[in-house]
Amino acid sequence: MPLPLDLKGATLDFILLGQQLANGIANGMGYVLIAVGLTLVFGVLRIVNFAHGAFYMLGGYFTYFAVQSFGVHYLLAVAIAAFLAGMCGLIANQFFFRPLRKEHEFIILLSSLGLSILLTNGSELLFGADPKYIESGFADATLDIGPVTVTQQRLLIFVLATMALAFVYWFIRRTRYGKMMQATAQHPEGAALTGINTNFVHAYTFVLACALAGLSGALVGPTAMMFPTVGDWAVLKGFTVVVIGGLGSISGACIGGLLLGIAEALGGGYISQGFAEAIGYVLIVVVLIWRPQGMFGISRGHKS
Amino acid sequence: MNKRTTMTALIGVVLAILPLLVGSKYYQHMLVIWGLYAVYALSLNVVIGYLGELNFGHAAFFGIGAYTSAILTTRYGVPVVSGPLFAALVTGLIGAVVGYLSLRSTGPQFAILTLSFGSILFTIVNYWVDFTRGPMGITNIPPFSLPFLKIDFTQARNMYYVVLVAVAITAYGCFALMRGHSGRAFIAVRENPQLAASLGINIFQTKLLGFIGAAALAGAAGSLYAHYLSVITPDMMGLQGVAAVIIMVIIGGKGTIVGPMIGALVYVCLLEVLRATGPLRMVSFGALMTLCVIFLPGGLISIWRRHMNETRLAEAGNTTVEHP
DSSP states (O other), X not given: OHHHHHHHHHHHHHHHHHHHHHHHHHHHHHHHHHHHHHHHHXXXXXXXXXXXXXXXXXXXXXXHHHHHTTOOOHHHHHHHHHHHHHHXXXXXXXXXXXXXXXXXXXXXXXXXXXXXXXXHHHHHHHHOSSOBOOOOSSSSOEXXXXXXXXXXXXXXXXXXXXXXXXXXXXXXXXXXXXXXXXXXXXXXXHHHHTTOOHHHHHHHHHHHHHHHHHHHHHHHGGGSOBOTTHHHHHHHHHHHHHHHHOTTOHHHHHHHHHHHXXXXXXXXXXTOHHHHHHHHHHHHHHHHHHOTTOSSOOOOOOOO | OHHHHHHXXXXXXXXXXXXXXXXXXXXXXXXXXXXXXXXXXXXXXXXXXXXXXXXXXXXXXHHHHHHHHXXXXXXXXXXXXXXXXHHHHHHHHHHHHHHHHHTTSOHHHHHHHHHHHHHHHHHHHHHOHHHHOGGGOBOOOOOOOOTTOOOOTTSHHHHHHHHHHHHHHHHHHHHHHHHSHHHHHHHHHHHOHHHHHHTTOOHHHHHXXXXXXXXXXXXXXXXXXXXXXXXXXXXXXXXXXXXXXXXXXXXXXXXXXXXXXXXXXXXXXXHHHHGGGGGGHHHHHHXXXXXXXXXXXXXXXXXXXXXXXXXXXXXXXXXXXXXX
């Protein structure tokens, strides 16, 4: 008799592992969306945007209000939220980053820090400090994939995030605008000399990055709560991923994000929830001792 | 130089008699907070202003200093007067580890790395409930005291003088540092690392030295802060805390000694003045800070500098050629 029981235990362990992995990948995709935006803005504009998490928060709130106040279907609300977050990004770029293009990187970092304080506290004023729960209709429904059970929301995060990333890949690699972005990232002056309007490139890069952050907020929102300071959490996760993957590398952001999501899920499942909070930092230290520039980072070029 | 010495002495005298001039306890309390923040901002200024690297993890050192001192004095019976020393020792050691790992990168990467290390330290303090009591914080921290002297340091006026001595020592320390060999090495590394290296300056060691010193100083300031307020929570190490101290240094003027002190004053006063705006407080604060950064990148001290340069130019114009 003991033998079959043990075998059953082993399969249970295996199912649990699969469960943790599935959750980890879904959370990781949320991180990837945040981190890709951060790394795009750094790569093209050379800006470390501290306010990036605020756009995640805005995406969550836009979805909440679209669903709750206007009764829009959740999926449409997600699209609206991503669009509006992108538009907020456009405004932010115009007022907080474009005037400072020629200044020292400190100043730009601080301007983004100011923007972050402004957006976080402004949202607290407008939306209230109490956590909001986004009703998506997918969060409670589950789906069985073999023995592993995932909520439909997590599946939705995975599918939509993958589509968004595929779009970003296509946009950067295949379109004229994407090639202009690459040129600007490689050499801003050279790009300008060939007739590329770098200000325009900066603007739509910022819109794309903020829309991705907004999309992440809209998708991840229903699995957690939305509150004004959630942006601080989001930007820290984004930075963790970007440091692991390497600043300026999109594939680094993708792999780093999934790695962080999975590591957190496994750490939380097998060790303790408190440890899950810290595991990203453990990853950072390990990766940095091994490769100071991050897994896929290239060493820093000329200092502007 | 003579003019400068008189100015310094004058400011020193004014600062020394200030709490006697302002009778109200409320203003005296604000003065103490200003002094503590001034030391804290000056310590960050070593990294931001002199080494030229943006450190986003500095609040963690302030917090660790406060926690070290609080835990040692409340649980292990360590005399309060040695609290700042122990705090400086512990934060200096942690600063050495953090600096060793993060100073290998520069610029934005360094900023993000220090932010991550700051978050690690915050997470440890926030989650290690058995040792730090986590988000509940530590209460009933004994007030600062000196051996053999019976002075009540819960009084803001008395504490102010302790803090003022700390500010004076720190300011003089920064002044002496910048006059000496190490300070010049800092500037050389900031302005042109390749050239500095070619002159035989060990860049990594120089930066690490500055980083450790700044961490230790922040720890000592944190210790005094804990003994003055008697309650500390991990919040002081969070992102808001980081933003606060960076704002002080930048608004005042990085790379100067008076700048961060002015920045600390502006920060303390502004938050009090904006208290009247209620929920708009942090919003208007963020807006003011951003405006200051956009229109006055050199900080408040740059207004004074510009003014001095203009008068100097005008004087030079009057005494020499009218229109060259």
